[in-house]
Amino acid sequence: MSVKYQRILLKLSGEQLAGKFDSGIDPELAAWLAKEVKKVQNAGTEVIIMVGGGNFVRGAQTAGHGIKRVTADHMGMLATMVNALALTDIFENQKVKTRCLSNIFAEQVAEPFVHRLANKHLEKGRVVIVGGGTGRPYMTTDTGAVVLALELDCQVVLKATKVDGVYDKDPAKHQDAKKHDALSFQHAVENAHIKVMDKAALGLAMEQSMPIVVFDALKENNIQDVIVGKLVGTTIS
Numbered sequence: 001m002s003v004k005y006q007r008i009l010l011k012l013s014g015e016q017l018a019g020k021f022d023s024g025i026d027p028e029l030a031a032w033l034a035k036e037v038k039k040v041q042n043a044g045t046e047v048i049i050m051v052g053g054g055n056f057v058r059g060a061q062t063a064g065h066g067i068k069r070v071t072a073d074h075m076g077m078l079a080t081m082v083n084a085l086a087l088t089d090i091f092e093n094q095k096v097k098t099r100c101l102s103n104i105f106a107e108q109v110a111e112p113f114v115h116r117l118a119n120k121h122l123e124k125g126r127v128v129i130v131g132g133g134t135g136r137p138y139m140t141t142d143t144g145a146v147v148l149a150l151e152l153d154c155q156v157v158l159k160a161t162k163v164d165g166v167y168d169k170d171p172a173k174h175q176d177a178k179k180h181d182a183l184s185f186q187h188a189v190e191n192a193h194i195k196v197m198d199k200a201a202l203g204l205a206m207e208q209s210m211p212i213v214v215f216d217a218l219k220e221n222n223i224q225d226v227i228v229g230k231l232v233g234t235t236i237s
């Protein structure tokens, strides 16, 4: 199988990891995801995963009642670590060689994110799962995903969402909603209705010409279809 991308960044939100549950992690779904990622690896593509933490804590929603925004964001970053650790074990349990790297100081629980170390793991055929977002408050893991993709020379960011791409209106509310196969960064940044990814992340991707594919990762073979260049989801470039 010839692949279009040799190295990809997959962004998984906390909400997706919760699967059938309202919060926390759905281990069956995580195991299924490990198998989907394995297919991509077998095809010859290196995979870096940035995980969100919204299944436990979102800083903007948690702040208040005495909890400062910065503290709430710290809690959110810790939530991403919870997901990264769980996902790493579940992937390894599925025989997918995986390493968890942390963008916050957490030496007892994970290796620190070091550029060279991440590259070494990838070259050895390991999946690299990064927790801790960017390590700074007032940011999201979407922005962290774009930064990480740039830092590790990924050719694309795969942004996994509930729906299978970007629509002209909410497909859950409008039956006649139409999916865009492709969008310009300009359009995605300027259109206030496009909320699939935060604008800071889109702005950085635009500035650095890092393409983003918005797609449904929970459909069988979808990740593999993206990496071989099939038309899946919406490409923002």
Ligand code: UDP
Pocket: 012, 013, 014, 015, 051, 052, 053, 054, 055, 057, 058, 059, 060, 072, 073, 074, 075, 076, 077, 079, 080, 132, 133, 134, 135, 136, 137, 138, 139, 140, 141, 142, 144
């Ligand atoms: N967060 C942060 N800095 C980062 C990434 C994340 O402060 O670089 C915090 C922020 O509070 C955010 C929470 O971690 O709400 C969880 O991340 P995110 O909302 O991106 O998770 P997702 O929605 O993808 O599950």
